[in-house]
Amino acid sequence: MASVVSSQALYCFFSTPEITPRFRVRVQSGSGGGNSKVSPSDSTLVSGEKDKKVGGRIDSWNASLKGGVKKKSVKNVISGDLDVLWDDGYGTKTAKxxxxxxxxxxxxxxxxxxxFCPTECGQPLKDSPILLFCPGIVGVGLALTLHHKALGKVFEVRCLHIPVNDRTPFEGLVKFVEETVRLEHASSPNKPIYLVGDSFGGCLVLAVAARNPEIDLVVILANPATSFDRSQVRSLIPLWEALPDGLYNALPYLLSFVMGNPVEMARVNIEYRLPPRLQIEQLFQNLIALLPHLSDLVDLIPKDTLIWKLKLLKSAASYANSRLHAVKAEVLVLSSGNDHLLPSGDEAQRLKRTLKNCTVRYFKDNGHNILLEDGVNLLTVIKGTGKYRRSRRIDLVLDFIPPSMSEFKQGYDEVIGLLRFATGSAMFSTLNDGKIVKGLHGVPNEGPVLLVGYHMLMGLEVYSLVPEFLREKNIMVHGVTHPVVFRERQGVSSPEFSLNDWMKVMGAVPVTASNLFNLLSTKSHVLLYPGGAREALHHRGEEYKLFWPDQQEFVRMAARFGATIVPFGTVGEDDVAELVLDYNDFMKIPVLNDYIRDANRDSIRLRDKSKGEVANQELYLPGVLPKVPGRFYFLFGKPIETRGRKEEILEDREKANQLYLHIKSEVERCIAYLLKKREEDPYRSIVDRTVYRALHSPLHEVPAFDP
Structure with a gap:
């Protein structure tokens, strides 16, 4: 862990002897006051034993979804030290x-x-950036409890603790945090420093960012209290000052419901796959267990402390707002739609308009204490918004963090669960001897592997393909996708964490030569669609037709790294939806055609120099009518080795072209095979599959045709 410098070594596990040493603690005084004064000097790190309650036992995640994720452990070739589907601990800790x-x-x-650093954070990966957490009004610094284990894998985490009787003014706290930031920057000038501010802490980190525009900072704000002047709480300060102590004891129960959403807090450790009745029972039990702890707010925020901190909050909001124009840092705002303490939704929009580099994600069901509530995994949000990096510039390949088991469960079950259920994908692959088998056994486990295939309508097959590789083989497949996926949404006042964000979490990167180069050089499994947007947004009557460019550059790139190329075909779009309005139809509709032209005029253009239909990359949302779902089928052809053929393919363009045409013909052969064989599948209909599942097995084990 990088050092924090203080002027005098102060060893502290907190002075109360009953407290088990559960945290690694650094103590450093602020220059603006407080109960003890310690002038800055050399760093001190005191490690306490992990006690069983906090740092010891952590209930393990279920290592498989219903039907099973394979137990085989496969290292992520990019991060090196972090397994695919690693345990991020989310759901093992709650607000309790x-x-x-x-x-x-x-x-x-x-x-x-x-x-202090909670022992649950453990040892981060090599070259991880530092994350400094500044708490809300309570000040204990434990609001990241649900996220300690996950963040501790990829950050050096330190949390700020402000003792209950401390009376350091806001300027003193700013200088305290600022000193740490400057020292960390001096020791690692090429690394970003992450500042996470919760409510009051949001004002604190914004103030530090405004005072240090030359330092590379990533600022993350969870319902920042910069909107304090527009909240009802401000007008209640005189009332609370006059409130008798007897009435104040009842205040925390009311305050707890205002500050957070108890139902969302109680939902954190509930499995989404449980039947609704069991979910409701567990939710009720969690709420019963949580309610007694709400009285602890009397101790956490005594009356005199509450009055002091509300005045401190007023000062903090005023200070931060007056300096927003000076903030040059990269900013991410997490905004709650159910925040009854502060107008966080409106404030997020104001910050986005005011700050130069600000991204917002809106969580409509959450309350003020968003970091303690269900549905917000902080590391997932950081990854999905493209904010995680280890140096001054993000490298989407080398900075990639593989999905954890909780992310896989949430993405697999909640986000694409309905599509997965409706399409019931059947996977087939081809062994080296040419035999077709059920499952992905024919696809090599060791990379680099380039999966080259057909892009179905709107790319729907991706949402089955990538999770299936994770489920069956524990292999991360990185899809190279259109850069529009990575563009921040414009004109959306309250952008929620979307499917595009989940695509980034699941390994998607923009389709560029450098990204393909980096992925193959790290021996990854890469998903490539030569037909691109033209194929995924094809016109009526063009189902299962390939729109590939004349250039065979991906063949040459694969040969350079000795990658194995696996051609594949997929069918089923015509069993799920009927295309009724394509691009040509929309261009005949007044007003709508101008809108599509304007949108494409501002979009990123790919293959401007390509010839033929593949060069037509106009983006639009086709008009489709859903059908009673049939089934998606995938066939991965016989692997094609390029190892040992580097010189031959790179130097002889004709041989490269022959290999390119061979791959294309193999994709077409796979499609033709599936179109014919799916007629033999007794479970092609969703009705038949649903009945089979109810009587026999989970979705992925529903049989199909015999290959």
């Missing part, structure tokens, strides 16, 4: 753990504000 930990830490110890 936050209250229990906060109750121990809240006891006065006479110390100043300090940094």
């Amino acid at each position: 753990d936050f209250f229990e930990g906060a109750k121990e830490m809240i006891r006065p110890d006479g110390g100043p504000p300090r940094w």
Whole structure:
């Protein structure tokens, strides 16, 4: 862990002897006041034993979905030290753990504000950036409880603890955090520094960012309190000052419902695949267990502390707002739609308009304490919005973090669960001897592997293909996709975490020569569609027709790295939807045709120099009518080795072209095979598959035709 410099070594596990040493602690005083003064000097790191309650036992994630993810462990070839479908711990800790930990830490110890690292964070990957967390009004610094394990894998995590009796003014806290930021920047000038601010902490990190525009900062704001002046809480300060102590004791119960959403807090560890009745029972039990802890807010925020912190919050909001124009940092705002404490939705829009580089993600069901509630995995949001990097510039390949088991479950079950259920994909592959078998056994486990195939209507097959490789082989397939997926959405006032964000979490990268180069050089499995957008947005009557360019550059790139090329075909789009309005139809409709032209005029253009139909890359949303779903079928052809043929293919363009045409013909052969064989499938209809599932097995085990 990189050092934090302080002027005097102060070893502290908090002064109360009953507290088990559960945190690695650094103590460093702020210059603006507080109960003890420690002038800056050399760093001190004190490691406490992991106790069983916090740092020890963590309930393991179910290593398989219904039907099973293979137990085989496959290292991610990019991160090197992090397995695909790794355990990020999300769901093993809840708001109850936050209250229990906060109750121990809240006891006065006479110390100043300090940094600590929960032992749950563990040891991060090599060259991980530092993440400094600044808490909300409570100040204990444990609001990342649900995220400690995940963040600790890819960040050096430190959390700010502000003791309950501390009275350091806001400027003093700013200088305290700023000193740490500057020292970290001096020790690692080429690494970004992540500042995460929750509510009040959002004002704190914005103030630090405004004062240090020359430092590479990534600022993440969770319902920042910069909107305090427009909240109802501000007008209640005089009332709370006059409130008798007896009435104040009842206030935390009301305050807890205002500050957060107890139902969303109680949902964190509920399995989505449970039957609705069992989910409701578990939710009720969780709420019953959580409610007694709400009274702990009396201890966490005594009356005098609450009045002080509300005045501190007023000062913080004013300070931060007056300096927003100076913020040059990359900013990500997490905004709740159910925040009854602050107008966070409107504030996120204001910050996006004011700050120069600001991204917003809106979570409509969450309350003020968004980091303690269900549906917001902080690391997932950072990854999905493209904010994770280890150096000044992001490398979408080398900075990629493989999906965790909880991300796979959420993406697989919630996001694309309905499509997966409706299409019931059947996978077939070809062994080296030419035999076709059920499953993906014929696709090599060792990379680099280039999967080259047909893009169905709107690319629907991707949402089955990538998860199936994860489920059956624990292999991360990186799709190279149109750059429009990576563009921030314009004109959306409250953008939610979307399917495009999930595509990034699941390994998609923009289709560029450099990204393909990096993926193959790291021996990855890469998904490539030569037909691109023209194939995925084909016209009526063009189903299963390939639109490939004349150039065979991917063949030459594969040969350069000795990659194995696996051609594949997929069918089923005509069993799911009927294309009724294509591009030609839309261009005949007044107003709508102008809208499509304007949208494409501003979009990124690919293959401008290509010839033929593949050069037509106009983007639009086709008009389709859904059908009673049939089934998706995939056939991966016999692997084609390029190892040992580098010189031959790179130097002889004719031989490269012959290989290119061979791959194309293999894709067409796979499509023809599937179109014929699917007629023999007794479970092609969703009705037949549903009945079979109810009587026999999970979705992926529903049989198809005999290959």
